[in-house]
Every structure is written in C-alpha cells, then in structure tokens.
Amino acid sequence: MRILVVDDDDIVTEILENVLAQFGHQVTSARSGREALELMRSGTYRLVVLDWEMEGMSGIELCRHIRQRYSCSYVYIIMLTVRRGTESTVEGLNAGADDFISKPFEPQELCVRIRAGERILSLDSRELTIFSLAKLAESRDQETGAHLERIREYCRVIAGHLSRQEKYSNQVDGDYVQLIYMTSPLHDIGKVGIPDRILLKPCALTREEFEIMKQHSTIGSKTLGAAVAVHPEAKFLCMARDIAHSHHERFDGSGYPDGLAGENIPLCGRIVGLADVYDALTTKRVYKKAFSHERARDIIIEDTGSHFDPDIVRAFLENENRFVKIREQYMAREEFETTSLLQSQARFIPELLTTPEFSREREEVLVGAAAGSNVI
Amino acid sequence: MGNLNLVHRVLSKFQKRLPEELAEMNKALERGDMGRIAHIAHRVKGTSASVSAKGLALAAAEIEDLSRAGRATDIPARIEHFRDEWEKCLDEAVVLLSGGDIV
Incomplete structure (x- = not known):
C-alpha cells in the first residue's frame, strides 16, 4: 500500500517510514501540509498518516483541505497525536480524520490500524458502480458498443496533457484526470429519459424529435444535480453533473442546452465534448459509416474555435497516436461483440442482418449532420 | 524495532536537535512568548515520547501545561528540570550509540 506520512518532525517521519516499510508498505513523507497537498495532486495516495501539531498548516487544516479537494476515490486519514480526550477526538473527526493513533505509537498497533484502513478502502467500489450505471443507461442504445470505454480513455489522454500545461496546472492535476476518467461515462445518462422511437430511430430526426433528443443533457444534469444536493461534498457527482449538462455546448456559444461560450463552459464539458464527437465520427452508427482517423481529425481542426x-484541440493533436491506438484496441473487441449481438437478435429480427439502404442524398445529409452538429 | 541502524540515526538526530529546541525555548521565555514555548514543548514531548525518552516527555509536558496556563514565573525551574532530564538521557544515549548494552 502506498502511504503518505506527514509530520514536521523528521525523527518521527523516519521512525514511521521505517516501521511501515518493514510491514511492506511504500512510504513517502512530507514535512508540511503544503508539501503533502502538492504530493497528493498525483492522486496516488489513498492512505495518509498525518501529525496533528505542525507548524504552518496544522493536521486539522490539512485534513479539511484533503476532504475539500476534487477527489475521485476516498482518502483514508489517520491522525497522529499526543492529545487525548473526547474534545480532541471530536475535533479531529469533524475535520475528516478516520482514525487516531497516539504518540508514541506501537508499531503493531499502527499496522493493525492501517490494515483496517485498507479494508475500508477496498469497500470503496464507487468507480465500478458508476460505470455499471452508465453502461445500464447506455444499454438500450446497443450500437454504441464500447463507446463509454473509449470516451473515458480519450478524456484521460486530453486531461493528462492539460495537467502538464502551465495554464491548466492549477485546475487539472492527477486527481482531476482520474475523476474525469471515472465520470465521463455518465455524460449521456440522461438518454434514459428519451423515448425509444427517438433514441433508436435509425434515420435522421425531425426538428421536433431533435428538440426532445437534446433534453438528454438536462435530464442527466437534473438527475445528478439531485444527488449533488444531498451530497454537496461529493466532487465526483459535481463533475458528472457538469459533464452531463455541458458536453454539447460549443466554444462559440452555438451549442445546447445553455448556449454557453468559451471558458463559461466547464472544462470537463469541453473535454468530453471533443472526445464524444471524435468517437461518434470514427465509429459506425446506423446513420453513417466509420470515418478514418484522418477524416475525423480534419473535421475537428475545421471546427476549432x-x-x-x-x-x-491542441491536446488532441499532440496525442493523436494515442487516440488511434485506443480506437484500434477497442475496435477489435467491438467487432466481436457486435457480431454476437446481431446473431442473438437475428433469431427474432432477421432484418437486422441486412444493411439498411439509404439513398445517396439521405446519407449525405446524415453524415453532414453527424460531422457538423447533430452528434448525439 | 529490531533495527540498530535506525536507532542510531534517530538518536543522533535527537541528540543534535534537543539543544536547539532548548535554546529556542529560552529565547521565547525572554520575550515572554508563552504560545511559542507551548508549541516547542509540545513538539519535544511528541519527539521524546517517540524515542521512548519518558522522563523527558514528562518534563516537556510540564512546560507545555505551565505555558498554556500563562504561568511564566514557574517555567524557568521546569526548564532546568528538563535540562537535567536531558543530561540523563544523553548519558543513556551515549551508551546506546557506542553499541553498548542494546539487544
């Protein structure tokens, strides 16, 4: 287990490092709250042992900071303290500590408590739950296949690139990258509220139908927003809501549902927006063939700004190869899944095995719609 | 802990650190900065306890309590007591560090 130890007393950190290493843990230590927060931006530490009394940022403040951050997975916090008494315990728990160990600590006790923390962390199956939920919502719309798997990979690549840019380094850190990986599959969850006749319609939507289709972004954000209202501290819900709401906004303000422009569109929505369009373009849909990467890239460049x-777009272009690789990786898997799906349904609907024939004119309209605006 | 190297490193650090802490405590006392004394004493208490220097931890705790209670006049005597404890500790540490009776 990777453990972050935070104490401004290097004697204590040395003892802790040694003891924890002997029990097989990988330990990193920080000498101040600030340094600890910096290290935690990587998103790699899920268990933190921190000292209550530190110069500068106290353990209590550090605890609060950790709890307030965008965090994709739970961070288990053990406080090290010489304080005793209910009052201190309550203060620590209020700040978000999970457990206490009194100084001087017994190595055995420390390790048992760490094991308790590991158990709690293993119960944190939030990530899996979220993805299953997203898959369930997507299940009516079978043709999209591994769409969600690809989307989250694309988002991770873009966010990872941004985290290395100075302009975004304050906003995008390792945790943000993991968070968008986890929440981006929920972008279309509002489609559960769209009737079959529209969602599954194998040809162009009428204006009225498209208006209804557009509601999926607000249905999704309202649903997730209701959860945010109950758990305002759950940052992953906030991001999921923002993504569901804003992934169809456009940089020039011509998107929906709010017609937001530029940086008024949440960053996560802008990222998912591009990933979603790229995926729609490069995979086969009932209304269009799969475009090559090059063609999709040209369309995206054309629509920059x-x-x-x-x-x-720059993040996308600088990581083109990774996009291609992700697409190829899932393509092989998808062909297999689609074939077995068609076979299983063919028993009941033989028509499915025949390719729908479109008139040339109609296909052009649909392809244009997909490329230009109506990727849904 | 079964790690003589660690004991050695930690005790050397401790040995070097304490005089600094003591000097800083005296400076704070001259300024009448009770908050600072309490802070240092608290830290020393934690460190001492961590290296099993119980007498020292106790002496530090006394200083911490007095400074928190604002009893400045009682503190010099307790700092003296702390210094005595420190001397005792030092003797023991020298024995340990020389590789004497440990194991």
Missing part, C-alpha cells in the same frame, strides 16, 4: 476549444 467554433465547436471546440483550441486548447483541447
């Missing part, structure tokens, strides 16, 4: 945030 109008549809897409130039910074996000």
Whole structure:
C-alpha cells in the first residue's frame, strides 16, 4: 500500500517510514501540509498518516483541505497525536480524520490500524458502480458498443496533457484526470429519459424529435444535480453533473442546452465534448459509416474555435497516436461483440442482418449532420 | 524495532536537535512568548515520547501545561528540570550509540 506520512518532525517521519516499510508498505513523507497537498495532486495516495501539531498548516487544516479537494476515490486519514480526550477526538473527526493513533505509537498497533484502513478502502467500489450505471443507461442504445470505454480513455489522454500545461496546472492535476476518467461515462445518462422511437430511430430526426433528443443533457444534469444536493461534498457527482449538462455546448456559444461560450463552459464539458464527437465520427452508427482517423481529425481542426476549444484541440493533436491506438484496441473487441449481438437478435429480427439502404442524398445529409452538429 | 541502524540515526538526530529546541525555548521565555514555548514543548514531548525518552516527555509536558496556563514565573525551574532530564538521557544515549548494552 502506498502511504503518505506527514509530520514536521523528521525523527518521527523516519521512525514511521521505517516501521511501515518493514510491514511492506511504500512510504513517502512530507514535512508540511503544503508539501503533502502538492504530493497528493498525483492522486496516488489513498492512505495518509498525518501529525496533528505542525507548524504552518496544522493536521486539522490539512485534513479539511484533503476532504475539500476534487477527489475521485476516498482518502483514508489517520491522525497522529499526543492529545487525548473526547474534545480532541471530536475535533479531529469533524475535520475528516478516520482514525487516531497516539504518540508514541506501537508499531503493531499502527499496522493493525492501517490494515483496517485498507479494508475500508477496498469497500470503496464507487468507480465500478458508476460505470455499471452508465453502461445500464447506455444499454438500450446497443450500437454504441464500447463507446463509454473509449470516451473515458480519450478524456484521460486530453486531461493528462492539460495537467502538464502551465495554464491548466492549477485546475487539472492527477486527481482531476482520474475523476474525469471515472465520470465521463455518465455524460449521456440522461438518454434514459428519451423515448425509444427517438433514441433508436435509425434515420435522421425531425426538428421536433431533435428538440426532445437534446433534453438528454438536462435530464442527466437534473438527475445528478439531485444527488449533488444531498451530497454537496461529493466532487465526483459535481463533475458528472457538469459533464452531463455541458458536453454539447460549443466554444462559440452555438451549442445546447445553455448556449454557453468559451471558458463559461466547464472544462470537463469541453473535454468530453471533443472526445464524444471524435468517437461518434470514427465509429459506425446506423446513420453513417466509420470515418478514418484522418477524416475525423480534419473535421475537428475545421471546427476549432467554433465547436471546440483550441486548447483541447491542441491536446488532441499532440496525442493523436494515442487516440488511434485506443480506437484500434477497442475496435477489435467491438467487432466481436457486435457480431454476437446481431446473431442473438437475428433469431427474432432477421432484418437486422441486412444493411439498411439509404439513398445517396439521405446519407449525405446524415453524415453532414453527424460531422457538423447533430452528434448525439 | 529490531533495527540498530535506525536507532542510531534517530538518536543522533535527537541528540543534535534537543539543544536547539532548548535554546529556542529560552529565547521565547525572554520575550515572554508563552504560545511559542507551548508549541516547542509540545513538539519535544511528541519527539521524546517517540524515542521512548519518558522522563523527558514528562518534563516537556510540564512546560507545555505551565505555558498554556500563562504561568511564566514557574517555567524557568521546569526548564532546568528538563535540562537535567536531558543530561540523563544523553548519558543513556551515549551508551546506546557506542553499541553498548542494546539487544
């Protein structure tokens, strides 16, 4: 287990490092709250042992900071203290500590408590739950296949790139990257509220139908927003809500549902927006063939500044190879899944095995719609 | 802990650190900065306890309590007591560090 130890007393950190290493843990230590927060930006530490009394930022403050951050997975906090008494315990628990160990600590006790923390962390299956939920919502719309798997990979690549840019380093850290990986699959969850006749319609939507289809972004954000209202501290819910709401906004303000422009569109929405369009373009849909990476790239470049945030497009272009690789990786898997799906349904609906024939004119309209605006 | 190297490193650090802490405590006392004394004493208490220097931890705790209670006049005597404890500790540490009776 990777453990972060925070204490401004290097004698204590040395003893802790040694004891924890002997029990097989990988330990990193920080000498101040600030340094600890900096290290935690990587998103790699899920268990923190911190000292209550530190110069500068106290353990209590550090605890609060950790709890307030965008965090994709739970961080288990053990406080090290010489304080005793209910009052101190209550103060520590209020700040978000999970457990206490009194100084001087017994190595055995420390390790048992760490094991208790590991048990709690292993129960934190939030990530899996979220993805299953997203898959469930997507299950009516079978043709999209591994869409969610790809989307989150693309988002991770873009966010990872941004985290290395100075402009975004304050906003995008390792934790943000993991958070968008986890929440981006929920972007279309509002489609559960769209009737079958529209969601599954294998040809272009009428204006009225498209208006209804557009509601999926607000249905999704309202649903997730209701959860945020109950758990305002759950940052992953906030991000999921923002993504569901804003992934169809466009950089020039011509998108929906709010017609937001530029940086008024949440960053996560701008990232998912590009990933979603790229995926729609490069995979087969009932209304269009799969475009090559090059063609999709040209369309995205063409729409830079109008549809897409130039910074996000740059992140995409600089990581093109990774996009291609992700797509190829899932393509093979998808072909297999689609075939077995068609076979299983063919028993009941033989028509499914025949390719729908479109008139040339109609296909052009649909392809244009997909490329330009109506990727849904 | 079964790690003589660690004991050695930690005790050397401790040995070097304490005089600094003591000097800083005296300076704070001259300024009448009770908060600072309490802070240092608290830290020393924690460190001492961590290296099993119980007498020292106790002496530090007394200083911490007095400074928190604002009893400045009682503190010099307790700092003296702390210094005595420190001397005792030092003797023991020298024995340990020389590789004497440990194991």
